[in-house]
Amino acid sequence: MTEVLVLARKELTDLRRNRFMVVLFVFLAIAVVLSVVVAAADFRLKIAGYNHYVDALTAAGSAATAPAPQLFPLQMLRGGIEYLEIIGSLFAVVLGYSIITKEKGRGTLQLIFSRPLGRYAFATGKILSLALLWTVTVTGLFLVITATLLLVGNAPLQGGDYLRLGLAAAHTIGYLIMWSLLAMALSSLTRRTGTGLILALVLWLIVVLIIPQIGDTMDPDNQIPGGLFASLQVDKSHEQAVMAHFTGYETTRDLIEQTSVTKHYERATFAYLGIKNDYNQKSLGFIWAGTFNNTLWLLAGLITSIGVARLAGTQKIILRKVP
Amino acid sequence: MSDYAISTTALTKRYGAKQALNELTLSVPVGEIFGLLGHNGAGKTTIVNILTTLLEPSSGTAVVGGHDIGTAANQVRRTIGYLPENVQFYDNLTLGENLMFFARLSGVHQPGRRIGEVLGFLDFTGHESQRMGTFSKGMRQRAGIAQAILHEPSVLFLDEPTSGLDPQGVAKLREIIIDLNTELGMTIFMNTHLLAEVTKTCTSIGILSSGTLIYQDSVAATLASFPDQDSLEDIYLHIEAGQRP
Numbered sequence: 001m002t003e004v005l006v007l008a009r010k011e012l013t014d015l016r017r018n019r020f021m022v023v024l025f026v027f028l029a030i031a032v033v034l035s036v037v038v039a040a041a042d043f044r045l046k047i048a049g050y051n052h053y054v055d056a057l058t059a060a061g062s063a064a065t066a067p068a069p070q071l072f073p074l075q076m077l078r079g080g081i082e083y084l085e086i087i088g089s090l091f092a093v094v095l096g097y098s099i100i101t102k103e104k105g106r107g108t109l110q111l112i113f114s115r116p117l118g119r120y121a122f123a124t125g126k127i128l129s130l131a132l133l134w135t136v137t138v139t140g141l142f143l144v145i146t147a148t149l150l151l152v153g154n155a156p157l158q159g160g161d162y163l164r165l166g167l168a169a170a171h172t173i174g175y176l177i178m179w180s181l182l183a184m185a186l187s188s189l190t191r192r193t194g195t196g197l198i199l200a201l202v203l204w205l206i207v208v209l210i211i212p213q214i215g216d217t218m219d220p221d222n223q224i225p226g227g228l229f230a231s232l233q234v235d236k237s238h239e240q241a242v243m244a245h246f247t248g249y250e251t252t253r254d255l256i257e258q259t260s261v262t263k264h265y266e267r268a269t270f271a272y273l274g275i276k277n278d279y280n281q282k283s284l285g286f287i288w289a290g291t292f293n294n295t296l297w298l299l300a301g302l303i304t305s306i307g308v309a310r311l312a313g314t315q316k317i318i319l320r321k322v323p
Numbered sequence: 324m325s326d327y328a329i330s331t332t333a334l335t336k337r338y339g340a341k342q343a344l345n346e347l348t349l350s351v352p353v354g355e356i357f358g359l360l361g362h363n364g365a366g367k368t369t370i371v372n373i374l375t376t377l378l379e380p381s382s383g384t385a386v387v388g389g390h391d392i393g394t395a396a397n398q399v400r401r402t403i404g405y406l407p408e409n410v411q412f413y414d415n416l417t418l419g420e421n422l423m424f425f426a427r428l429s430g431v432h433q434p435g436r437r438i439g440e441v442l443g444f445l446d447f448t449g450h451e452s453q454r455m456g457t458f459s460k461g462m463r464q465r466a467g468i469a470q471a472i473l474h475e476p477s478v479l480f481l482d483e484p485t486s487g488l489d490p491q492g493v494a495k496l497r498e499i500i501i502d503l504n505t506e507l508g509m510t511i512f513m514n515t516h517l518l519a520e521v522t523k524t525c526t527s528i529g530i531l532s533s534g535t536l537i538y539q540d541s542v543a544a545t546l547a548s549f550p551d552q553d554s555l556e557d558i559y560l561h562i563e564a565g566q567r568p
Contacts, residue, residue, distance in 0.1 A: 010416070013420065107409065110407045114400055117400075
């Protein structure tokens with residue numbers, strides 16, 4: 001166990017001094033915080049617009065009460081979660097790839113493996129360092145997000161909101177660790193380090209972009225530009241009539257989305273943060289009942305990535321690639 | 324412990340159809356500075372990688388420091404120090420941090436004190452706070468020796484230790500190798516191309532050709548066996564050409 005801690009500590013010190021990685025993390029943090037700031041400005045505009053509308057109605061002597069916009073502070077995190085989901089996972093891939101590649105490139109593996117280490121110590125040390133790094137980074141990022149919500153968004157956060165933020169942060173930590181470990185495993189397994197990166201990026205492309213995009217395009221509720229019914233210019237009432245003839249459609253669409261761990265991450269975090277309307281202002285118990293399968297899939301992905309990274313990071317596998 | 328620091332029996336390594344080592348049997352007595360000579364691709368690095376447990380042999384056995392490399396790899400690793408060719412470190416870390424990392428990985432007690440001792444022995448103090456990225460080749464090589472001897476190994480493997488060093492660096496390294504052998508009693512196994520250095524540093528030599536050990540004897544006996552040859556280089560070329568004393 002001691003050697004695992006020694007390896008993890010060295011890795012963290014090394015990463016902390018890696019300017020490229022620091023720049024990546026700062027960029028990610030700025031993007032996420034900016035998205036919250038922009039969302040806060042949008043909220044203010046909507047409220048100002050509503051107030052202006054009410055004032056106009058009052059001035060006109062109308063007794064009608066206009067419905068207030070349904071704005072909830074944690075919804076300001078939608079853009080931030082999407083950045084973490086896409087850009088964050090891409091950074092996680094680069095980080096996981098580089099953590100092995102730099103050792104192969106430097107030739108420091110021989111110095112490490114000529115020491116009396118346990119079979120899985122090297123990989124476990126790397127896994128621990130990545131886990132700690134993402135835990136600290138995401139926790140710090142969510143603290144900054146919370147401060148931004150309070151100070152810039154003037155969000156009236158309550159106890160339950162902090163818990164929801166904590167749960168979203170926990171899901172984010174697991175999601176990003178998983179991507180780093182998958183990239184680490186692929187870098188360990190492939191003979192050429194560049195091949196490992198390409199495979200990791202292909203996997204990222206399929207899981208993070210392609211599958212969710214297919215799901216979104218097929219989503220009858222979404223009505224996104226380019227979405228199936230939007231493209232066919234089918235309105236909501238006709239859409240339901242059409243759907244009645246295709247009972248397996250929604251199941252198929254859901255199954256496609258279920259194959260993407262990114263979608264599970266998005267569904268869970270969107271539910272806890274109330275971004276998905278179905279879960280807005282609902283109890284945590286209600287949200288858990290509706291999304292526990294997403295959390296479990298994410299957990300399964302995390303556990304699998306730990307197992308694969310651990311098995312791929314043994315001396316026998318890694319050193320056979322060193323010329 | 325046996326009289327031999329290193330002994331191999333029919334050690335063979337194949338990479339697919341290519342035979343890198345061919346039933347290599349050699350013994351290096353305790354206290355020797357053994358120089359393994361051979362042309363590029365002769366299998367020198369392969370044998371060092373096997374003896375340092377970095378590579379598994381296809382067949383055959385080897386015992387290093389009294390421990391079998393196949394069944395007691397971690398005991399072998401506690402016994403040996405290793406300096407790879409063109410040793411690299413973590414450039415973002417200082418010399419002190421690099422050495423602390425390797426000392427802790429090797430299970431050294433009181434690593435801070437031991438690092439001080441080793442750097443003192445190598446006449447290399449005052450650089451502990453300097454990042455390794457700023458080090459010259461010669462400084463890296465000395466740092467490489469330092470990481471290899473932190474845990475006081477009884478057998479030290481050096482793979483082309485003088486590669487890329489200037490003449491002053493070569494002379495300094497030679498001095499260090501001899502001190503490690505005479506003052507600390509380490510058995511040293513080194514691969515090298517520099518035959519002149521072998522004469523000045525090694526007590527015995529082996530010549531490897533296409534994975535086969537074709538010669539092994541003490542340096543003194545070798546020089547005496549070839550009275551017609553002016554240097555070890557000439558002797559090496561004669562042996563490589565298949566000629567015997």
